[in-house]
Amino acid sequence: MIRISSQQIFQGGINRLQDLNSTLNQTQEQISTGKRVNRPSDDPVAAARILKLDQELQRISTYQRNTDLAENRLEQEENALDRSVDVIQRIRELTVQAGSGSLSANDRKSISAEMKERLGQLADITNTRDASGEYIFSGFQGANPAYARDGNGNWVYQGDEGQRSLEIDDGVTVPISDHGKGIYSTVPAATFAESDPGNQAGARINSVEVIDQTAFDAVAPDDIEITVDATAGTLTAVNSRTGTVLTAPPLPYTSGEPVEIAGVRATITDAGDGDQFTIRTGEKQSVFRTIENLIAGLDGIDKGSEAGRDAYDDLIANSLNNLDNAQESIVLKQTEIGGRLNAVESTKSFLEDSSVYSEEIRSELRDVDYAEAISRLSFQSFVLQAAQQSFAQVSRLSLFDRL
Numbered sequence: 410m411i412r413i414s415s416q417q418i419f420q421g422g423i424n425r426l427q428d429l430n431s432t433l434n435q436t437q438e439q440i441s442t443g444k445r446v447n448r449p450s451d452d453p454v455a456a457a458r459i460l461k462l463d464q465e466l467q468r469i470s471t472y473q474r475n476t477d478l479a480e481n482r483l484e485q486e487e488n489a490l491d492r493s494v495d496v497i498q499r500i501r502e503l504t505v506q507a508g509s510g511s512l513s514a515n516d517r518k519s520i521s522a523e524m525k526e527r528l529g530q531l532a533d534i535t536n537t538r539d540a541s542g543e544y545i546f547s548g549f550q551g552a553n554p555a556y557a558r559d560g561n562g563n564w565v566y567q568g569d570e571g572q573r574s575l576e577i578d579d580g581v582t583v584p585i586s587d588h589g590k591g592i593y594s595t596v597p598a599a600t601f602a603e604s605d606p607g608n609q610a611g612a613r614i615n616s617v618e619v620i621d622q623t624a625f626d627a628v629a630p631d632d633i634e635i636t637v638d639a640t641a642g643t644l645t646a647v648n649s650r651t652g653t654v655l656t657a658p659p660l661p662y663t664s665g666e667p668v669e670i671a672g673v674r675a676t677i678t679d680a681g682d683g684d685q686f687t688i689r690t691g692e693k694q695s696v697f698r699t700i701e702n703l704i705a706g707l708d709g710i711d712k713g714s715e716a717g718r719d720a721y722d723d724l725i726a727n728s729l730n731n732l733d734n735a736q737e738s739i740v741l742k743q744t745e746i747g748g749r750l751n752a753v754e755s756t757k758s759f760l761e762d763s764s765v766y767s768e769e770i771r772s773e774l775r776d777v778d779y780a781e782a783i784s785r786l787s788f789q790s791f792v793l794q795a796a797q798q799s800f801a802q803v804s805r806l807s808l809f810d811r812l
Contacts (some may be wrong), residue, residue, distance in 0.1 A: 455774045462771040469764045475578045476757040480750065482585040487746050490592075490739050496531045500524055500700060501732045504577030507707060508725040518734070523705040528700050532556050532564055535589050542625065542749040546589035548572065555589040564697035566590045577756045583749050587742060596738050598694035600625075601723070602675055604717045605685040611682045618690060618726075630657065630691020630799030633671055637662055637680040644677070649687070650721055678719075698733035699758060703728045710740045 450458040506512075507520045535546050537556045543551030547568030559565045566589055573586040602614040614635075619625045632649040643659035655671050662668065667676045673688055680686075706724040711717045 410623050411787070445573065447744050452774075458770055459774050460716055462767050462774070465767050466764060466771070469767065470758050472576070472578050473757070473760050473764070476760065478584055479575050479577055479585045480757070481744050483540060483750050485537065485539060485588065485805065486738065487743060488752070489534050489545065490746070492534050492741075493531060493593075494739050496527050496534065496616075497696065497732055497736050500527050500662065501729065501736075503527075504703060504725060504728050504732065507703075508729075509600065513712075517707045521704050524700060524704050525536050528564070528697065528704070531697070531700070533595060537760075544568070545586055548586070548588035548590075559733060559751040563701055564695075566594050566695070577670070577753060578760065581752075581756055583752055583756075585749075587746075592738060592742050594695040595693045596696055596699075596735045598689070598699075599727040599734070600673060600684055600688060600690050601727050602688045603690075605687070608684040608686075609679075609681040611716070611718055611739070612684045613719065614675055614677045614680070614686045615723050616667065616676045616690075617723070618675075619672055620669065620674045621672030625690070626672075628671040632690055633673065633688040635670065635677070635686045635688070637677065637682070637684045637686075639680060639682045639684070644668065644680075655706050694731060694733070699728055699731040 421792045480601065503520050503524055507517060535556045537545050539545050540691075544553065544555050545551075546555035547553050549571030550568040553567045554689065555565045555568050556569050568588055570588050570590055570591070572584050572812040574582045575585045576582050600617055600619055602617045604613055628648060631651065633646050634649045637644045637646055637687065638659070639662070641659075642662050643663040644656065645659045647653060648655060660668050660670070662677065662680070664680065665676060665678045667674050670688070673690075675686075675688065676792050679685060703724065706721065706728075710721045710724065
């Protein structure tokens with residue numbers, strides 16, 4: 410028989426009451442906090458999983474902020490490009506209007522005045538800033554305006570060719586900016602021709618037009634150099650880079666009559682022996698330069714002579730082609746941005762689904778079931794009360810009561 414002393418009885422009762430009270434307090438804490446696991450000791454396995462889920466939700470939250478930033482930047486750029494297209498379209502309409510033969514010099518100056526306003530408007534658009542105050546079309550040089558006037562008053566690109574990217578998910582990176590040089594400056598220019606400065610007075614080439622794209626593509630982007638032999642009534646053309654002869658035998662030359670060379674039709678007038686002309690096939694020109702040249706031509710070309718009229722007509726035709734190319738450049742970039750926005754939207758939806766799924770799992774592991782917890786609390790309170798009453802009865806037992 411094991412002897413149990415009064416001290417053991419008292420100590421055992423106290424320990425039992427403390428255990429019951431601790432369990433009751435734990436249940437009360439769960440109900441008050443709404444969490445089943447408040448410390449790792451409550452459920453070590455669940456606590457470890459909750460910690461991983463917390464880290465996953467933090468990762469998702471960071472990427473969600475990145476997707477919002479990427480979406481805002483891309484939408485801002487898309488809006489700027491939309492406005493650019495509107496401005497260029499208006500300038501194109503004015504260019505078509507300027508091509509009318511019934512306009513007076515004052516009419517042309519009025520058109521030129523509006524074009525100057527539109528040019529400034531286009532510059533303001535290209536110098537759009539984001540929420541942090543950086544210029545969105547300046548590449549990595551966000552503190553500098555994308556376009557500014559140089560010493561001659563012409564608009565020139567001031568940024569670099571950097572493209573900013575943002576990670577919107579593990580292994581998923583999306584570009585969130587585009588430099589203005591690639592959109593507004595390196596625009597394919599219309600095919601045009603130049604006369605050699607050493608040509609005789611009055612010699613000119615005009616009405617340059619691509620009429621056979623396949624033959625033209627075989628030469629472009631190399632230039633075409635033309636040499637006239639007025640005495641023999643012929644002309645010879647060669648590829649400026651390779652020296653390949655493009656006219657074998659030489660083509661007949663008649664002043665003012667169009668000739669076709671490598672898919673390009675042009676008219677050479679009043680050329681003398683040895684006069685040379687160059688057809689540019691692969692030039693790039695900014696939309697700002699196109700508009701500036703157009704304004705200068707409207708203000709400065711004298712249509713009183715045949716040469717002036719030819720130069721004016723060529724200006725209008727080339728400007729229209731260049732403006733169309735500029736619009737196409739912007740539209741292509743808009744299409745690219747649309748693809749990026751779709752990627753951002755898809756990733757954003759995936760992150761939202763992942764966040765909901767992780768939240769549900771964490772809730773199952775961490776959050777308390779109130780109905781079960783309240784029922785458990787009532788039972789624990791009942792057990793504690795019974796233990797207290799039992800201890801009270803046992804603690805009154807003593808041999809001295811029998812003496």
